[in-house]
Amino acid sequence: MPELPEVEVTRRGLLAQVAGRTVVHVVAGKQRLRGEIPRRLLREHVAGQEIQTIDRRAKYLLLRLTSGTILVMHLGMTGKLGLMQRSIPPHKHDHLVLQLDNGMDIRFNDSRRFGSIVVWPAEHAALQETAFSSREGIEPLGDAFTADHLLNLARNRRIPIKSFLMNSRLVAGIGNIYANEILFAARIHPLRPVHRLTQKEWRRIIRESRRILLLAIEAGGSTISDFLGASGHPGYFQLQLQAYGRKTLPCLRCGQEIVRSTLAGRATYHCPACQQADDDTTIA
DNA sequence: CAATATACCTGGATGC
DNA sequence: TGCATCCAGGTATATT
Numbered sequence: 001m002p003e004l005p006e007v008e009v010t011r012r013g014l015l016a017q018v019a020g021r022t023v024v025h026v027v028a029g030k031q032r033l034r035g036e037i038p039r040r041l042l043r044e045h046v047a048g049q050e051i052q053t054i055d056r057r058a059k060y061l062l063l064r065l066t067s068g069t070i071l072v073m074h075l076g077m078t079g080k081l082g083l084m085q086r087s088i089p090p091h092k093h094d095h096l097v098l099q100l101d102n103g104m105d106i107r108f109n110d111s112r113r114f115g116s117i118v119v120w121p122a123e124h125a126a127l128q129e130t131a132f133s134s135r136e137g138i139e140p141l142g143d144a145f146t147a148d149h150l151l152n153l154a155r156n157r158r159i160p161i162k163s164f165l166m167n168s169r170l171v172a173g174i175g176n177i178y179a180n181e182i183l184f185a186a187r188i189h190p191l192r193p194v195h196r197l198t199q200k201e202w203r204r205i206i207r208e209s210r211r212i213l214l215l216a217i218e219a220g221g222s223t224i225s226d227f228l229g230a231s232g233h234p235g236y237f238q239l240q241l242q243a244y245g246r247k248t249l250p251c252l253r254c255g256q257e258i259v260r261s262t263l264a265g266r267a268t269y270h271c272p273a274c275q276q277a278d279d280d281t282t283i284a
Numbered sequence: 285c286a287a288t289a290t291a292c293c294t295g296g297a298t299g300c
Numbered sequence: 301t302g303c304a305t306c307c308a309g310g311t312a313t314a315t316t
Contacts, residue, residue, distance in 0.1 A: 003309060034292075034311075059310075077310055078294075093294085112293045114310060159286065168311075175309055224309060225296075244309095264287075267308085 002075040004140070004173030005216035006227050006235065007059050010081050012217075013230030014061075015054045017083050018100060022050045023065075025099040033095060034076065034116040041119035045069045046098070058136040058172035062129070068122030070129060076114030082107050083230050137172040140209045145171075147202040154194035154202075161197060161205070162190035162263055174209070176266045177222060177244045182209050183270065184243035189277040190261075190268050215240070243269040 002010070026042045049065040056062070061081070063071040073081065086105050090097075096108040096117055108117065120128040138144050138153075153170055165171050165179045174182070183190050185208035188201055197205075221227055221235030224245075228234055242252050244267075247260035251271040261268045 006309075074310080076293095077308070079310095110293095111295065112308090112310095114292065116311090157285080163287090166310095177309060222309075227309075265289080 002059060002079065002221070002227060003175035003178050004056075004059060005178070005213055005219075005237065006221035006229075007056055007061060007075065007173070008217050009221040009229045009235060010075070011054050011056045011061055014081060014083060014106065017104070017230070018051050018106065019053055020050065021104075022101040023047060023098045024101050027097040027099070029095040031095065031113060033110065033113045034074070035118070037096065037117050038119045041121060042071075042096075042117075045119055045121045046071055057133055058139070058168060059175075060132075060136075065122075068125055070120040070125045072116075072118040072120065072132075073108065074116040076110055076112060076116070078112040078226065079108065079110035079115035080226070080228050081230055082109065082228065082232055084232070135169060137168055137170040139172050140174060140206075140213060145206055145209070147199050147206060150202045150206070151197075151199060154197060156195065158193045158195055160191045160263060161188060161194050162268060164194045165205075165209075166264075166266070173213075177224070177241070178209075178212060178216070180244040180267075180269050181212050181242060183275065185212060187274050187276075189275045190263060190270050191277060243271070245269070 023046055026047045028037045028039050028042060046065065046069065049067050049069060052064045052066045054061060054063050059074060061073045083104055083106055086099060086103050091109055093111045094107050094109050098106040138149065154164065162179050162183060165174045165182065166176065182205060186204040188205065216222060216237040219235055219237035219240065220229055220233060222237040223234035224238055243258060246258040246269060248257050251258055251274060254271065254273045256271055256273040258269050259272055
């Protein structure tokens, strides 16, 4: 499910409702997610604490408690965080419930269990956050996402631009859907080796990344099969997708058929007319 | 370092 | 209706 826009929509939806509330009780399921659910830390460091704010770094949500403890959540492919009345019956694949002091629950539901839940207790939270953040790539909506910076990161790499955008250690938050959309909008072939991109092309990538990610956030994210925001509403950006999922459909700019290929095991869509490869870039 | 494969899971769509 | 197969928004790890 969730790339940067969906995670951000979740963050905003939740934050508005839970800031200042106290987690009175934590209930964790038995199954493991990407890792074991840290039941002891949840019990000892999250239960009874007040939620101060929620931040996002890459595709991770950082729920900051007033005590300084941070609850880190990643939604994986199918994860959803929902806010609902405690009286609503539990759903299949609910893995964590944070009961709040106003009768509402924050529930983490994830059918494929690729998500993750981690607790950084206050004593070490700052160190752990620094270490974590240093492993993640540049935020595409942040100030460091500049042509100079990207040019430098790409200088000694010959990986395809789509792989570069999707590598979370290089660029944060961009997954398969938005990588396809950004490259279509920037008119750059997904296979272009990054070290050969010009400053001008990087500027197009930066501009289109920001534009598309912000547009998607405004639209409430993309609901391809089952994404729902924190209040249970789907997103609508999927209606505005120009490339992703449009195999053999006409390009919305030039009418040529969109081509689907596979890059690093992921479905890749591009317009062979608008997104020209270099002379020596193999066309997929 | 780069590219690929594999693994972790469930569920929906498709085809026979 | 049943069953097999493929595919899916992510990330970590091993292997070449």
